[in-house]
């Protein structure tokens with residue numbers, strides 16, 4: 001396989017720092033090209049997030065040519081060059097990818113050709129090099145048109161490439177969602193076939209890829225196509241139920257806004273809560289099996305602590321069926337609705353309550369749209385200046401309650417009773433009103 005030039009009739013204007021790096025390397029007799037994601041993005045006319053270079057120089061040779069460098073991964077041939085506030089990665093041509101599943105190769109073989117370096121890369125859209133004088137260079141057997149036509153296709157034999165490193169399956173999905181690209185037939189077939197290999201991938205790598213996939217705005221509308229690939233990671237996925245979902249939120253609503261900034265956790269909860277456990281006979285047992293399964297799946301991802309806590313509380317409330325809002329209820333019964341909303345807020349907190357609402361909306365997409373209204377109310381209550389949802393919002397505290405003869409566990413219970421009395425409109429969140437209630441309900445009054 002040889003290297004060929006891809007025609008490009010557009011003027012490419014490259015950052016001066018990139019041109020200087022290439023000049024420095026060439027002036028010292030080394031080859032040097034921009035490569036990977038940044039070249040793909042340049043061809044797509046998108047501002048690259050970062051710039052990677054490849055070269056035939058060894059790490060110790062690269063280090064000598066630049067004032068400030070960081071030995072990021074010298075063992076694998078990567079040196080970071082620091083210029084002003086920017087950093088650039090320069091990697092010596094090699095055949096191995098950086099990772100082989102969760103195992104790093106102990107030693108890697110540095111090679112002297114750009115061709116072999118391009119051949120180790122995952123997809124044809126990521127296997128293009130650029131040099132200001134030589135233009136865009138790709139492998140001969142890749143069409144070179146994949147970027148123009150929007151196709152994701154493995155470099156070489158997909159079977160081998162996914163066996164070598166199965167994270168590429170999720171990378172393909174990620175690029176397809178990010179750029180709206182199609183996946184080439186054979187590549188897609190092997191993605192499905194080898195999806196079970198994803199179970200060998202480390203928590204960190206799985207998290208990174210899944211996070212971007214589930215956070216993509218096109219995820220929900222394309223869910224259908226990916227279920228087979230996600231299935232091994234999410235055992236007992238209820239494919240039939242999920243295949244019905246093809247959901248778009250009404251624009252400019254609180255629900256849509258909330259979904260947009262919490263897509264990852266909501267989509268993850270969606271996959272975790274739609275399980276088909278019909279083989280488990282006993283209903284109670286089903287809940288336990290389901291919760292254990294959900295936790296086992298979550299254990300495979302290196303979630304941030306705050307994400308793990310949030311998702312567990314979403315699943316807990318779905319699981320316990322605590323969440324009971326009558327969506328068909330007429331909203332002229334406003335007082336009752338508000339009371340229920342306050343209880344939901346108090347038990348689950350605003351974020352969890354909103355996540356639950358969004359999930360209900362997605363799963364009952366032919367409902368009458370009351371979830372949108374409920375979300376507006378939740379937002380209003382949460383942001384009202386006279387908000388009284390949580391114990392902290394009360395204008396009195398535990399010490400005040402103590403003075404009326406309450407002790408220990410009873411203090412917190414009484415604070416909750418006061419909140420309920422406020423929800424029910426019996427008293428208001430004012431000291432005099434609450435004191436009167438406390439006086440009337442003194443524990444010793446019971447005798």
Ligand code: ATP
Pocket residue numbers: 035036037038049052097120121122123126127165167168
């Ligand atoms: P992004 O814009 O998300 O950073 P990227 O293509 O730059 O996308 P990186 O993970 O930064 O992705 O990897 C840089 C390059 O390294 C890729 O473009 C690809 O050529 C190569 N690469 C990365 N991971 C793999 C892999 N698992 N197998 C083969 N090549 C890989």
Ligand code: MG
Pocket residue numbers: 037038050
């Ligand atoms: Mg990158």
